[in-house]
Amino acid sequence: MNKGIEIQDLYELRAVSDPRLSPSGDEAVYVKTYMCEEKNEYFSTLHSIRLQDKTTRQWTFGEQKISTPRWSPDGRKIAFVSNRSGVNQLYLFHRDGGEAEQLTDYQKGVSNPVWSPCGEKISVSLRLEKGETFETKEGEEEKLKPYVATGMKYKSDDRGFDDNCYSQIAVVDVASKKIRRVTDDVHDYTLHSWSPDGQHIAFSVDRTEDKDFSFQSDLYIFNLEMNEYKKVNKETGYYGGAAWSPDGKHLAYMGHGREYENATHNKVWLHHIETGHSICLTEGMDLPIGDYLNSDSIQGSSQTGILWSNDYESFYFLASDAGNTVLYYAHIDGAIYPALLQEEQHIYGFDFDSTRQVMLIAMSKPTEPGELYTLHVPSGELTEITSLNGELLGNRELSSPQSFMYTGAKDWPVQGWIMKPVGYEEGKKYPLIVEIHGGPHTMYGNTFFHEFQVLASKGYAVLYVNPRGSHGYGQEFVDAVRGDYGGGDYEDIMAAVEYALEEFPFIDETRLGVTGGSYGGFMTNWIIGHSDKFKAAATQRSISNWISFYGVSDIGYYFSEWQIQSDLGDIETLWKRSPLAYVKNMNTPLLILHSEKDYRCPIEQAEQLFIALKREKKDVRFVRFPESNHNLSRTGKPSLREARLQEIVDWFGEHL
Structure with missing residues (x-):
């Protein structure tokens, strides 16, 4: 019998992303990403595949990171971004072969290339100070100096501390390599697409002056020759992901009016260019537009926006x-x-x-990391065209999750999944680990999750559910957690455990574990402060104290008001919803895992919980991960991802 998925298989897994069809439709390019154990780094390569016979060709080699490959309109060239020079720059490959040509040499790097319809220019995004030129070079290394913050959004988990630079749009002339700056101010622009006539671009930007209390992104059409802006959305909210119809008459885009703050469903809108009128096409769907599914095995970026058909009247999107x-x-x-x-x-x-009515799809399944498929749209025929992980999976036994529905708080239906341990034997009893996702406005579901498979291979049953607050079950369901953290969501999770114990007799009710990260870490803390049902717990990148979180998180002051629906003027409510308030009730042995450069849920949240538990002489272990942010489990250094999983496995192995 084959063994199950192991922690070390992190280095064997291959992730496919950003599939792009050539204009002729007979060939596609994609990015393959892997983790290198020796270099402790992520590397990626650019590949092409012929759809007819599935023959592949590797375009790039060496230790670099590749992203966003884009075919030129004539299909003769491929633009892509690579860090081979040390910083992300724009490169150009000729389909006939030869070395990649470097088009940009900007010291801070570029991203998000978009071809002009004529194929002579490529727009890019880059970070610049107001008035900064592309010729500006870094001077000698400066001495340490104090950092001055004047705004509330002075740090972010992905970029660190604000550097006074703003995301701007520029256009690169492919022939001359000259670069022209399109925007130059103190706002962050997100580039979406060119109009078919090449005279306009669509982008999103928040042009509000008071950024501290502005939470919006407006969609604009910009005339490149006249330097004129035209706002598309009439409502205040978040709007973007814009794509022009091939005839230039419509602009389809995504967004919402913040009716439920960050719990609001993203919708699809259609803007008529001539009349300036926009309508919402998905008002009746009651589903969020986009991909909100949690996974720890997807690397790189991929198209998740809107793609038009050449009939000018229809398009595709994800929900x-x-x-x-x-x-x-x-x-x-x-x-x-x-x-x-x-x-x-x-x-x-x-x-x-x-033209051929063929869709190229990057798709993952519960027992299969992402692979590429072709979908013949008229017939629905689905064909797998890559097998990047076939050899690994052929030598591993995987656990297939079983979906189920149960009754949660207020008699609402809730969805969950149970995974049997690898090597399951009828009649035996197995320990159970409950996994809780972050967000809370994301969802678990039908995708490959390396961590879950590792736990199953170690002899655990794994239970994961989508409690209220999760996406995928309607606007009322996803909004229900706001103002009720530790209420109905807690009841949903505990009801899932009771359901599993009743329906799956192979679970040993005396050996239950619970773990989760971010919101899932908050809920892990909350659970062990309100129940002794679990024999061991592991809390990751968690929230323990909403009072301090308000001021130390990069999103604290507004996230707390949106989610807990309280601020520093109402300390009583913030403390009531804080797991730290119930530390004397925490009897479950707890493993605390936290990244030292997590600005989303800063490490002081873990420090407070650890000291409070030690003061009460509870069984607790605190593990700090250096040089890591909130995304350790997904994009952290490979050695630290490995260490994190080993800590979890060892902790539950010791206590369950």
């Missing part, structure tokens, strides 16, 4: 639905339906050949 990420078809007259019907699917990237 998150009850544990699946589903590809949908939409017509400008309002017709919407799934383009692919499967019980288990996590589509996280796609491209479309409208």
Whole structure:
């Protein structure tokens, strides 16, 4: 019998991302990413595949990171971003072969290349100070100096401390390599697309002066020759992901008006260029547009926006639905339906050949990391065209999750999954580990999760559910957690445990463990402060004290007001919802895992919990991960991801 998935298999897994069809439709490019144990780093390579015979070709080699490959309109060249020079720069490959040509040499790097329709220019995003030129070079290394913050959003988990630079848009002339700055101010621009006539671009930006209390992103159409802006959305909210119809008459985009703050469903909108009128096409879907499915095995970026058909009247997009990420078809007259019907699917990237009616899909399943598929749209025929992980999976036994529905708080239906341990034997009893996702506005579902498979291979049953607050089950369901942290969501999770104990007799009720990260870490802390049901717990990147979180998190002051619906003027409510308030009730042995450069849920949250538990002489272990942020479990240094999983396995092995 084959062994199950191991921690070390992190280095064997291959992730496929950003599939892009050539204009002719007979070939595709994609990025393959892997973790190098020796270098303790992520590397990626650019590949192409012929759809007819599945023959592949590797375009790039060496230790570098590749992203965002984009075919030129004539299909003769491929633009992509690489850090081979030490910083992300724009490169150009000629399809006929030869070395990649470097198009940019900006010291801070570039990203997000978008070809102009004529194929002579490429727009890019880059971070600049106001008035900074592309010729500006870094001077000698400066001495240490104090950092001065004047705004409330002075740090972020992904970038660290604010550097007074702003995301701007520039256009690169492919022939001359000259670069022209399109925007130059103190706002962050997100580039989306060019108009078919090449005279306009669509981008999003928050032009509000008071950024501390501005939470919006407006969509604009910008005339490149006249330097004129035209705002698309009439409502205040978050809008972006814009794509032009091939005839230039419509602009489809995504967004919402913040009716439920960050719990609001993303929707699809259609803007008529001539009349300036916009309508919402997905008002009746009651599903969030986009991919909200949690995974620890997806690397790189992929197309998750809107893709038009060349009939000028229809397009495709993704939506998150009850544990699946589903590809949908939409017509400008309002017709919407799934383009692919499967019980288990996590589509996280796609491209479309409208002429041949063939969709190229990057898709993961519970027992399969992401691979590329072609979908013949008229017939629904789905064909797998890559097998990047086939050899590894052929030598491993995997656990297949079983989905179930149960009754949660207020008699609402809630979805969960149970995984049997690898090597399961009828009649034996097994320990159970409950996994709780972060967000809370994300979802678990039908995708490959390395961590879950590792636990199953170690002899654990694994239970994971989507409690209220999760995406994929309607606007009321996802909004229900706001103002009720530790209420109905806690009841949903505990009800899942009771259901599992009743329905799955192989679970040993005396050996239960619980773990989760971010919001899942908060809930882990909350659970052991309100129940002694679990024999061991592991809390990761967690929240323990909403009072201090308000001021130390990069999102603290507004996230607390949106989610807990309280601020520093109401300390009583913040403390009532804080797991730290119940530390005397925590009798479950607890493993605390936290990254030292986590600015989302800063490490002081873990420090407070650790000291409070030690003061009460409780069984607790505190592990700090250096040079790591909130995304350690997904994009952290490979050696630290390995160490994190080993800590979890060892802790539950000792206590269960």
